[in-house]
Amino acid sequence: MARFGERFVLNVMSQVEGLRISQEAFVSHFVHDLRACLRAVETLPDWIKEDLEENSENVPEEVYQYLTSIQVSARRADRLLADVRELCELGAGADPIEKVELSAAVRSLLDRYNLPDGFDIELNMAEQQCALPQVSFDKVMTALLDNAVKHHGGRGGTIFITNINTNAALLVGDDGAGIAEEYRESVFDPFITLKPRDVVEGSGMGLTLARRRVESWGGTLRAVADPRVKGAAFEIGFSTAG
Template structure:
């Protein structure tokens, strides 16, 4: 597909997701308003009615997250400043925003220079990688290791965890859009996190891959991006 064709698709995704999300936000608020009106009228919200309202909230919340991630996907490489970004500083910002669960520890070893990348894209990339490691973990305690090193003309950014890992036959699927390896009732998510990771990597002339974890248990998601001066965004 040509660059202009890809941009047209991204524009379409952006416009549709933006407009639909306005309606979804209303659907998120309506069940709460209905419950409040019933309670003010002296009608206790319980039983099947409470369950139905909760189900509406969960499904509309899931749809809203999906639209947010689609908006993010459509804006990769666009609508932001592309400049030199310090990876360590970006990781610290993501950790402050995410607030990892109390049972998780994070070790980092950042030994690379700055990347030339969109200021929003680097945050999206790191957030998706850390969220993936936490969300799919099967224990309340976990370890995550983030490393970034320069190798020839590439910066290799990797995130390893000690979770359940990913079956090898599933490796080709994990970077696909709308892909979840477990039912959405078990793991909340739109299935767009690693799709965003791959798109970011490829836009800037790199790639993304999955491999074994340094712990033996779990997995490593590795993103390779050109170091400054090696190559520029491909725009694909």
């Protein structure tokens, strides 16, 4: 199913060529209108639940479960559409590259990141000057942190962030279940998740978008093995500022 979704998107985008509309405009209109439909689908079960309140004792519990499932599916589809649009729009109006002190940039992002209860962050940073787009960097870091939390395999844990002994790269790792070596490249493919979406919510686009963002500023994003990290580990490489 994941590969079908990927082929479908690529086929649609190829058919847009030759029409009197740009791919960007097509994607924008398509996603906007479809998300409007999904928002209606997400809202409708609430109206049905309100109508059932007066006779709730005669309504099977399964009915409420089905209505909730409809809302979950609608939100999941809406998130997927938003991520696909973002992937298609990457590169348009790119964030400006600026000189940034890496440890300060990481700490600034962590101050704004809503870390779930049960998780903590072990930060070990040395001063390092980099050239990168700040907004895009924040989105990449947020994607990696979200990924660590979602796929950890437990209700809490530790996320490790360091640029020490990394050859000028930034390492983001955790003490969770990790990624088997044979999947360290495929996790960046669109629509790929290592766990079913019924188990871990997500569009399957988070790491795809993160890698594309890093590559847009001339950097690299890889899943790696590091002896300091028990679980999954991701390495961000970027150009140092001159």
